[in-house]
Amino acid sequence: MSVNIRNMNSSTSISTCCPPLLQAVLQPDEAAQMAALFRVLGEPARLQLLNFIAAQSEGEACVCQLVEPLGLSQPTVSHHLKVLYEAGLLEKERRGTWIYYKLVPERIEALRNALAFPLQKRL
Amino acid sequence: MSVNIRNMNSSTSISTCCPPLLQAVLQPDEAAQMAALFRVLGEPARLQLLNFIAAQSEGEACVCQLVEPLGLSQPTVSHHLKVLYEAGLLEKERRGTWIYYKLVPERIEALRNALAFPLQKRL
DNA sequence: AAAGTATATTGATGTCTGTCAATATAAGAA
DNA sequence: TTCTTATATTGACAGACATCAATATACTTT
Numbered sequence: 441m442s443v444n445i446r447n448m449n450s451s452t453s454i455s456t457c458c459p460p461l462l463q464a465v466l467q468p469d470e471a472a473q474m475a476a477l478f479r480v481l482g483e484p485a486r487l488q489l490l491n492f493i494a495a496q497s498e499g500e501a502c503v504c505q506l507v508e509p510l511g512l513s514q515p516t517v518s519h520h521l522k523v524l525y526e527a528g529l530l531e532k533e534r535r536g537t538w539i540y541y542k543l544v545p546e547r548i549e550a551l552r553n554a555l556a557f558p559l560q561k562r563l
Numbered sequence: 564m565s566v567n568i569r570n571m572n573s574s575t576s577i578s579t580c581c582p583p584l585l586q587a588v589l590q591p592d593e594a595a596q597m598a599a600l601f602r603v604l605g606e607p608a609r610l611q612l613l614n615f616i617a618a619q620s621e622g623e624a625c626v627c628q629l630v631e632p633l634g635l636s637q638p639t640v641s642h643h644l645k646v647l648y649e650a651g652l653l654e655k656e657r658r659g660t661w662i663y664y665k666l667v668p669e670r671i672e673a674l675r676n677a678l679a680f681p682l683q684k685r686l
Numbered sequence: 687a688a689a690g691t692a693t694a695t696t697g698a699t700g701t702c703t704g705t706c707a708a709t710a711t712a713a714g715a716a
Numbered sequence: 717t718t719c720t721t722a723t724a725t726t727g728a729c730a731g732a733c734a735t736c737a738a739t740a741t742a743c744t745t746t
Contacts, residue, residue: 457627457692458661466614471607479605483704484594487601491589503723505581513706518724520704537713537722538581552678555671606734626693639735641694660692660743 474554480527481551485510486520490529490548493541500533500542597677603650604674608633609643613652613671616664623656623665 466474481487488510493501503521507514521541524530528547533540589597604610611633616624626644630637644664647653651670656663 458625465618466611468607468611471610471614475605475607475610478601478610482598482602482605484591484598485704487594487598488589488591491594495588502581504721512704514723515707515725516705522724534713534723539723548678552675555675555678608734627691635734636736637693638695638737642734645694657693657743662693 477527477551477554480523480529483520483523485512485516486524489517489520489524490543493530494543500540502538502540504538600650600674600677603646603652606643606646608635608639609647612640612643612647613666616653617666623663625661625663627661 489506492506492509493499496505503514503517506521507517510517512520521530521532525532525541529544530541531544533542604613612629615629615632616622619628626637626641629644630640633640635643644653644655648655648664652667653664654667656665
């Protein structure tokens with residue numbers, strides 16, 4: 441029988457902690473999906489990778505172009521690219537020896553939409 | 564003296580790996596700042612907190628309203644609220660025994676802008 | 687002052703993950 | 717085939733962090 445204290449004047453004496461007024465809108469599994477995507481962006485190296493790839497005039501880059509500017513080892517760069525790829529944020533295409541990565545703009549846009557106030561449910 | 568292999572026809576024999584065409588646009592410290600913010604969102608519990616607070620009719624909630632729907636212990640919820648608060652995504656206000664948290668919409672908007680293709684520099 | 691409630695902090699623990707060296711795989715060149 | 721280069725994978729390690737129980741702090745009420 442608890443009540444939101446904010447809606448009571450001082451003459452009321454109920455002071456129990458108030459229960460949630462609304463059910464959770466974002467379901468746990470949806471939150472987990474969204475969080476997984478944000479966690480992918482939660483790494484400086486991966487943000488730099490996205491930014492650097494997007495900054496190329498062709499909008500794409502191969503691994504060997506990315507190792508030096510990032511200042512990380514090639515395996516580490518490959519690792520981050522894989523994480524981005526598996527998150528759907530990058531697509532890749534092999535051309536001979538090289539593998540070119542480019543952004544998936546719709547995926548980034550989806551993330552922006554997920555941030556639309558007040559944090560919509562869907563990606 | 565290496566050259567972008569994609570811009571050469573098959574008669575050329577240079578096959579060295581191609582250097583970066585552009586300097587990195589996103590500086591390491593800027594990337595670190597952005598990543599730190601995204602990492603805050605990279606946690607299901609924190610996304611649910613933001614979503615739940617935003618879903619309240621007054622746009623705010625006290626800790627005791629959040630513990631039960633999240634299914635986490637009160638210290639854990641307090642911890643996540645602190646992380647969100649220190650990231651500037653939540654503001655808090657004490658009213659007697661209770662402390663009410665609400666979103667900082669400009670901060671969320673800043674994150675959305677940071678995601679604007681192709682990942683702008685500034686927050 | 688004493689008791690009760692709301693929230694924060696501390697300390698410990700287990701899991702996740704970023705990093706690299708070493709190695710493997712794949713493709714082209716000789 | 718052999719060699720070289722580009723990229724991926726493996727294994728190991730260290731640091732970050734989510735979580736909780738226990739405890740501390742802050743406020744209100746009696």
